[in-house]
Amino acid sequence: MTRVNLKRLFLTVALSLEAATAAADYQLNIPVGPTETSRMIYDFHMYAIWVCLGIGVVVFGVMFYSIVNHRKSKHPVPAAFHENTKLEIVWTVIPVLILVGLAVPATKALVRIEDTSDAEMTIKVTGYQWKWHYEYPEEGIQFFSSLDEASNRARQLGSDLAPEKVDNYLLNVDNPLVVPINKKIRFLITAADVIHAWWVPAFGWKKDAIPGYVNAAWVKIEKPGVYRGQCAELCGRDHGYMPIVVKAVTEDEYKAWVAEWKQNHAASEVLE
Missing domain, CATH: 1.10.287.90 (Helix Hairpins)
Known part of the structure; x- marks a missing residue:
């Protein structure tokens, strides 16, 4: 490996660690999230x-x-x-x-x-190497969520895009999980290949995603916002490149997102 590539690798690792710790703003205590x-x-x-x-x-x-x-x-x-x-x-x-x-x-x-009883909606989370699959059973919505294109491009050795130029480097995705605020949401968490762990620090918990087993958890988000997390279980060579982004919105915004998602996918199915 050339000296230039070694320097690039060192910079990528350093920025990855910086991105992981920046979310906590170097605070000494555990965070108090909106839940x-x-x-x-x-x-x-x-x-x-x-x-x-x-x-x-x-x-x-x-x-x-x-x-x-x-x-x-x-x-x-x-x-x-x-x-x-x-x-x-x-x-x-x-x-x-x-x-x-x-x-x-x-x-x-x-x-x-x-205690996940009395949940008002359910979301199934499935971990894959190296992305997440989200399913809303009541709405008939499902999609994959992977590392965003800019972060994926910047992390490559020899890339023309510097990691420090990417907003939320390694902590952004192409399809965020959209949820309504002030609703008790039950998460059913599993995996399709190896053990992963679904972790959003602002929610106050993490759950292992284990193949053949379903873990349950719940959250009731009280403030709109974007909450970021990561896979917290070493799951392979690209373990550090499967972030989690949860976008909490108002009930009206959530209903609008559901309607837009269904309309867009219905249109794409007609075109196919």
């Missing part, structure tokens, strides 16, 4: 952090107190007792209460996140 599930996960995450912080303050406080007040220069006198039943009960009960205090809200959140 109930993402807020539940964020709230429990912060609750657990404060619990851990409290434990750390107590443990390190006792440790530093012991270091300072029982140092050699103070000539400490060792305690004469060998056991203390009350103390042992206390340091056994307290961790149990902490674990219960963490387990109860975690279980409630998990049960809520996994």
Whole structure:
């Protein structure tokens, strides 16, 4: 491989990593998306952090107190007792209460996140090497979603299109998934070849797409917008080139999109 090609390869890898991290805006905490599930996960995450912080303050406080007040220069006198039943009960009960205090809200959140009942619409997601297939059973709509042409062209060695010139490099698709806001949407996620994983960080969850098995998840998006994700399971040599783009629109815009899609495909079938 020539020096020019090596330089090009290094630049492509570097920009790919930059594109993957840019979506998070280098934030230190997990994102809070426009969904109930993402807020539940964020709230429990912060609750657990404060619990851990409290434990750390107590443990390190006792440790530093012991270091300072029982140092050699103070000539400490060792305690004469060998056991203390009350103390042992206390340091056994307290961790149990902490674990219960963490387990109860975690279980409630998990049960809520996994509850796909009362969904208002269903979308089937199938992973392929290296693209996604979306199907709206109620609407009779289905299509493939692949890496957009500009990103695919820019990622090639020797391409005349520089990756930094492409908007949302490696995070854009030719056919985004269009969904309405303020509707509980059930996703049925599977794969046709190898294991993939459908992951949109703003939704607060990811699900494995496994051949021969269907995983279910749900989301209710509260704000219009474009939400990007990626396959989160190493699925082959082009694993990094199967992004996810979800376009959340109002109910009227969604109905207009459905009507336009059906009209366009009906026209194309007549031409064929």
